[in-house]
Amino acid sequence: MSTRLSKGGRLIDRSKVQNFTFNGTAMRGYQGDTLAAALLANDQMLVGRSFKYHRPRGIVGSGPEEPNALVNLGRAGRSEPNQRATTTELFDGLECASQNHWPSLNYDVGVINNTLARFLPGGFYYKTFMYPRAAWKHLFEPIIRASAGLGKPPQEPDADRYEQAYAFCDVLIIGGGIAGLQAALIAGTAGLRVILLEQNAHWGGRAPVDGDVVDGMPAAEWVAKALQDLDKMTNVTLRNRCTGAGVYDHGYVLADEKVADHTPGDGRPKHRLWRIRAGQILTATGAIERPLSFAGNDIPGVMLAASTRDFVVNFAVSPGDRTVIVTNNDDAYRTAIALHEAGLSVPCIVDARSTVTGDLPLRAKALGLRIATGMGIAKVSGGKRVTKVALCMQAGEGAVIEEIACEAVAMSGGWSPVVHLWSHCGGKLTWDTTHAHFRPDATRPPTGADGAAMVVALGAANGAMTAADAMVDAANGTQLALKALGFDAKPKIVSSAAPVQEAEMEPVWIMPYGAGVKLKSKMWLDYQNDVKVSDVQLAAREGYSSVEHTKRYTTLGMATDQGKLSNINGLAILADARNAEIPQVGTTTFRPPYTPVTLGALAGESRGEIFQPLRMTPMHAWHQTQGAYFEPVGLWRRPYTFPRGGETHAQSVAREVNNTRNALGLLDASTLGKIIVKGPDAGRFLDMLYTGVMSSLPIGKCRYGLMCSEQGFLSDDGVVARIDDETWLCHTTSGGADRIHAWMEDWLQCEWWDWQVYTANITEQLAQVAVVGPNARKLLEKMGGMDVSKETLPFMQWADGTLGGFAVRVYRISFSGELSYEIAVAASEGAAFWAALHAAGAELGAMPYGTEALHIMRAEKGFIMIGDETDGTIIPQDLNLGWAISKKKADFLGKRGQERTYLASEDRWKLAGFETLDGSVIPDGSYILAPGLNANGQGNTQGRVTSTYFSPTLGRGIAMGLIKGGLARMGDVVDFNTLSGAPIKAKVVDPVFYDKDGEKQNV
Amino acid sequence: MLILECPYCGVKACETELSPGYEAHLKRFGPGSTDAEFEDYMFARKNPKGVHFERWRHTYGCGKWFLAARDTNTLEVFGTYPAQSSAPPEDLQAKIKAKRPDWKGYK
Amino acid sequence: MSNAVSALGNVSYNGFAQISEIGPIGMISLRAKPDVKGLDKAIKAAVGTKVPAARQMEGAQERFAGWMSPDEYLLVMPYADTGAAMAAIDKALKGQHYLAAVVSDARAVFRVTGEKADQVLAKLSPVDFANLGAQELRRTRAAQVAAAFWRDDSGYTLVCFRSVATYMMGLLSHSAMTGSEL
Structure with missing residues (x-):
């Protein structure tokens, strides 16, 4: 059994006992122990089961190379699977459990796979995919999924930061x-x-x-x-x-x-x-250090020679009373000497080399240790731990010459x-x-x-x-x-280490050299993934001669240790099977990380409240106190609706629409993009940017504009205001401000760098409130400070002034079809201004409304929404917005793109309105069915819905969508598909459902 | 994770402070251009293994666009220069030619 | 009467460094090329300093000018002073090509103070603090958002967009938690 020695251990502090549990069993270790050392000190040689055959697995290494000793560490919010015991520092109260076994580590049902190993050869997974086809889904996959796998992912949020x-x-x-x-x-x-x-x-x-x-x-x-x-x-x-x-x-x-x-x-x-x-x-x-490939080299108790030495010297842990050393180099003799000096028995040093001459073997000999040269291990016996080894001639086929009883085997195949x-x-x-x-x-x-x-x-x-x-x-x-780095000075102080004469190692890839299939199918290369010498040889026979293919076919080196122990041994076997030299075979690619990095570290601070930057308007706190339900708009969080009492969202949205249409609605429109464009060439620049003409816009007025990509596709829209002779203010969509500002700068810096234009993105400088509804003007008049009458401030004009003592700029624009003012105020005063509007507006029926009511009201008016009606493949002409495209301008961004035959085709789907015959709401994403099947045997389509809502104003479902033929199809009844299968019939109508003549907004 | 020195502010910027803008020295083709010219301008991008000229924006810094000459294979950076350049600077071209004798030029 | 309030109402946090949101502070973004006639006068009139060199700041305490890009300067002053400063700039640069915009309200400003203040920022920004100049205005990112900062005797002043002030406060507080000193 493995135990703690009474003396020694350079890293442990015996005065500091650390209590821990393994699979619920209480154990003791010392401060300075690794978990692996402490487990061995408690005679816990068996620590897990292998991935495929569920074979018993013991500790092999003492560092990050360890393939076997993976445990689940901690529990609940601190549960972590696949933690290497060899690199886990012991602490008092540590809890860990072994993995990949059922029902228990000692009695694992999955070990049946081991007896079936013959039927689970290299490439097994791929073979199950191939034949018979049905077997993967119904037979292999359920079994593999049930029996494979290592640790279980934690179920609770990580308690740590x-x-x-x-x-x-x-x-x-x-x-x-x-x-x-x-x-x-x-x-x-x-x-x-x-x-x-x-x-x-x-x-x-x-x-x-x-x-x-x-x-x-x-x-x-x-x-x-x-x-x-x-x-x-x-x-x-x-x-x-x-x-x-x-x-x-x-x-x-x-x-x-x-x-x-x-x-x-x-x-x-x-x-x-x-x-x-x-x-x-x-x-x-x-x-x-590399393992050696001999039969039974995976039985618990077989360890790397240097790791064995680490356990003895660093932690005073004995792997067993009797340890057989097997090596092809001098370094392993250090382990023999260390074990001997610790008072443990080394019955034999089995050296595959025919002669040994180095300083270390000489010292071993002098200590009276037995060295068997030219020999190898034919077989290790034992189930859950080593009981004995059988020796053979390394040059032979494995005929047993002698058996030695032992508890541990320390192997070294070189470094x-x-x-x-x-x-x-x-x-x-x-x-x-x-x-x-x-x-x-x-x-x-x-x-x-x-x-x-x-x-x-x-x-x-x-x-x-x-x-x-x-x-x-x-x-x-x-x-x-x-x-x-530019320093050429000779180092001032250089330390040196005393030389120890070591004889050359001798490569040994199979032990014994002439081993037959029976032995080779017990020689493990990859302990965690259960890849044996015979598997790699099989892969080579089946044509997987590239090292990268062999790796994936056999899963060699694909376990959590990434082949730190198995790579070179596997390469050598493959090279031999291909009759090639090792350098010709080459290595697989080394990719980061060297050892696993937990996802928590990669995420860093980005979790919880600071997972991502949520953008908030100056009125955000007010919205929260009013119980707003928020939705993401880019990184902004905007109120979707403000439910009251027990209202559902549908009910509160309907109330907000009705109240705005009949009395007064207030919208936090602060997220609207606002970019100043100024300079002698600003008008010319905006004429290139927008499809319409902005240079001719009179000071004090507003104009709706569209921006397209160079391909001609609609990218953003908004109202532009002319501020003074050289200055325009461009409003963009809420999600588009940064993108459009960058787009402007791109053209100014990289294409038209001789044009005199400056831009400034002042989106966040201003809070903006839309005051909307029949009582809008009354509210502003009550606030007082400036003339907002129809005569002084008509539709599509703006004015500077004060309202209720706040310095404001008021735009008379409307996205709802109602009498509407959008009022900009310094962001620092946004919350106060918003509160003042609510206070003054209470008697006028003022209520806040959210983005859903905004969307419904714009859809009732047939206004398009970037991102709903557009998806990066839509040109303005598709949306009947030809009126906003200048015919006179020689050039604007997107003009050439729109001239392409495909985009100019009459066959393109174009915007229309839709009214369901039964008043129901067409589902989002629905397509308009067309007769016949396409080349793939799927039903043909002739259009799709882009915006669909229940209109509280009209009391029925309304929709906008794209249909082949567009408004020429007016009056046609078409079928929209649904998930339930029964299509919804809808009539093609004008997309302006409400107040077609604009009487309400122009009062 | 590249480091590129912004030619405007001199910051040796980490790639996370920059935005890529793909191929540099494109000539814009607008109305009046042929289909072939427009296609080439819009879609035909070089993708060499070796010397490449790219646009980058110092997005999290001074906000300026600049151009960089870089080996896409080794990631060696030969130099950066302002976006207001219709061709790479002569000395940069000479430097690249010296390091990559097989280089055929930036066009 | 001004109703102006800073984004977070001047919250603060004490960890191994001290974090406080300050402001509102007056700021003007001035876009002009360095050789524009009257630029020196405009900056002098607005904040009383000379034109800063690349990546540098001029001035101290409440009034200073910082270099933001080859054609942009940030002028910092008391919040109430931006109106007068804008008028002075417009006067000095009349007829020239420039753009001046008040951006006081578009920003959130934080102070990070204490002996290890640099460690708080070193967790968020890819900046070599050992080589940060005494008068340097560094524009970079802090985690996922744009930020600019500079140092003084007691720590750092950091500026970001107002809409992400809550995020920035979260970042700075998380980074300054006691026990997480680098």
């Missing part, structure tokens, strides 16, 4: 091992702005565990001193618990800081996503540099035959904005596999980066 932050530096170093610290010391001493990131809570990386010596000091001592020195440099920022997640264009790096994962509920943000811009990026991200960050933004790799791994190719680096290298890999991440080499490489690489 997240944030983002921007940072800038000359040199960003990712990885706080000895190479990263060396780089930080050099760059920091040179006076550059440095940020150093470390994913773990502790610094120093592997060196302290591996027993390296730096500058004559034990690595841990040197690390502590380096941190002290760096702390004193104000130009250096150190951040631990912060993972460099992705490298992007132009020196942009995302880093995920786990601020409070280990102190949940302390009020700090859980994670902080750093958005860093760096001049040079140094990746000192180390290397990851792969963590090249992810180097590769994210285009850095290329080269195959290193000495170490049998891909490492960064310094001649083909990721390049930045200036076309020069922006990333330098350091130390083990660059293929410098010993501490001594890594320190030299880190110093050289840092100097290179400094040079790129």
Whole structure:
């Protein structure tokens, strides 16, 4: 069994006990433990089930490479699936549970898939899609959906908060091992702005565990001193618990800081996503050990050799009394020595190489440890944990020579540099035959904005596999980066590590070399996704020779660990099956993030009240106190209606329409776009922008105008007022102000830059109120201060003045067909003015109305609405707005576009009004049916509805829509489709349903 | 995530402070132009792997449009210059030619 | 009698930095090219400063001028003074091509103060605060909206559009929460 040792553990504090639970069972650990260490200390070797076969899974690694030990952490608002136990810091009160099993971790029904493994080969998912066709939907999908999957998504809103932050530096170093610290010391001493990131809570990386010596000091001592020195440099920022997640264009790096994962509920943000811009990026991200492919290499108790060492040295956790080491390199001997020094038994070091000569094997030998050279593991026995291993000759087919009882197996297949960050933004790799791994190719680096290298890999991440080499490489690489930044000074202080002579490793991709199918179908490559050596070989046989295809076909490397352990081993198997060299096969693409980043961190502050910027008018608070129901209009929130008492929205909208038509309605129209256009060429400019003529508009008057895109499609509309000789005020739609202002600036800056025109978007400077209805003039007269009579202020004119003491500009315009004034007042006074109008208007029947009443009243008058009658494919002529298009002008934006034959065709659908025969309301989105079928066998159409409402004024359904033939179809009865199937019959009519002669608005 | 220096205010702007405006140096064709000319102006956009000239607006900054020469493959930025330019500056063209001898010119 | 009120009624929040909405403050957007005759006089008459250089501010306390773009300046003054300033600008620039508009009411203004005020903004804006000039007027975005800010001895003044004042207050408060110091 795995246990806690009585002594040691460089990262744990035995005086601080941390209580936690796993699947409801109470356990104890120490401060400084990872969850994985604490689970092993409590003999919890079995931690989960694999994705496909539900095989028992134990802890394999000790860091972000871990494929198996994924747990659901926390509960309710702090429930998080798929958390790696190896990188989760233990804290008191932690609750976690294993995943992907039913009914329990120990007795999992899904394990039946394991016995059916023969029928679930590589490419299984794709095969189920293919044949028989019906089987996917009725047989395979329900079964796969029920049995597959890892953690469950949380059901409650996240109880924590997240944030983002921007940072800038000359040199960003990712990885706080000895190479990263060396780089930080050099760059920091040179006076550059440095940020150093470390994913773990502790610094120093592997060196302290591996027993390296730096500058004559034990690595841990040197690390502590380096941190002290760096702390004193104000130009250096150190951040631990912060993972460099992705490298992007132009020196942009995302880093995920786990601020409070280990102190949940302390009020700090859980994670902080750093958005860093760096001049040079140094990746000192180390290397990851590779598993060996032998039968039964997935049984709980089989671990990576260096991870085994981590557990012993860092956390004083024993994986079992007897650990068999299996390796193809010298590094694993460090584990043997560490286990031995901790008082544990290492029955045998199985080395696939025929001879061993390095310093470390010699030390092992001197300690009396048995080394079996030229041998491999034929098979590991055990169910939920290892019970014994069978040895064989590595060169053979797996004939068992000897069996050794043990509780754990520590394996090492060599090391792969963590090249992810180097590769994210285009850095290329080269195959290193000495170490049998891909490492960064310094001649083909990721390049930045200036076309020069922006990333330098350091130390083990660059293929410098010993501490001594890594320190030299880190110093050289840092100097290179400094040079790129314009610093050519030689580093003042360079630390070095004591060399340890290591013999060459020997690539071993299958153990034993001549293993047959039976053994190969028990050799796991991808532990989480259940991909075996035999699956990759099958994929190759079935023609999936590209590495990217094999990956998707077998799902190799597609699990949450993204193949950190399985990639190279899988590539080697594929290369062998194709009879190709590994570099010819190449790697799959490394994409960010390096380790998963939670969605909360990516969203940052953008949730709840500040999910997005909601725009509010100066009267918003008043609307809220009146119980307004709001609707989004762009990012604005506008009152849709103001329900009173127990009114439904339909009832309150009808009341608002009737009250406005019969007495007095007040509309908050502040969102209306308002753009000043001024200059000697302003008139000429507006004539280009609008389809009509604005230059001829007399001062003091208003004119309705349309704007089109260059393609000719209607883009916005509004009333333009001429303010003075050189100044016009253009009203745009509520959602269109910023877009139209940008459109104006685009043409002024990029096309007609010699024209003398300035624009100013003053939309938010003014609150605007529409005072509408038969009593509108009475209200303004009661407010007093200016003459608003028919004679002084006729329809389509404006005037400046005061009303009730407020400085105002009054426009006599109407979007409802009623007597109507739109009154602009400084936004800071908007709320007061609105309140004053309501107070004075009470005796005149004043009521606020919302956007729905506005829409109904404009539809009753046959006025179009941008976004309802238009959708980006409609030209003004389609909407019978030819009268607003100048025939005289030689040019305006959209004129040439509208001349295209397709847009000039008589066959286009054109605007008309519709009245249902039974008075009902045509559903939104309804089409007008036409006889016959189209080429796809669908029913033909001849038009569609664009606006449809119940008209409280007329007491019936009214609609506007587009129909082939347009108003020429007047009197025809057509069918509108409905979801229920029975079409609604409607008569084509004039779209002006109400007060055709405009008698009401012109009083 | 690009950084482009706004030639008007000198801010080295992050891409999130900018709005893209697609191909630069288009000639507008209005009334009187042929169908082919209008089609070319409206729809036919270059999409080179390599040197490309683009419009960008410093939307969250000074609000001005500017033009940028950029390699769409490596994202190397050769330079930025004001939108009020009917052709890329001579020195910029020379710089690009030196870095990309195969470049055929901006037209 | 003025009924003018700022967007949020001068709310405030105390975290590791202090946030307060201030105003209303008088502002005029003046669009003119720097070589326009009378521009120096117009700005002098409106706020008493010289024409600011690119990205810079001139003046201090209640009255100053800021460079917004190659042909736009922001003139800041007490709220009640914009009428007189507009008249002075119109007089100085008569006959020239320019556009002056009062924008006091289109804006919301915030003060972010305290030793770590820059950290509040560093969470929202892609700006290198170590290289922000003492007299620099920086236009950028804060999270999802446009903003402009400048610093002084006790912190920063930030200006955004009035309609998003509630959003901005939410952003600044969230960023300034105690315990979230960078």
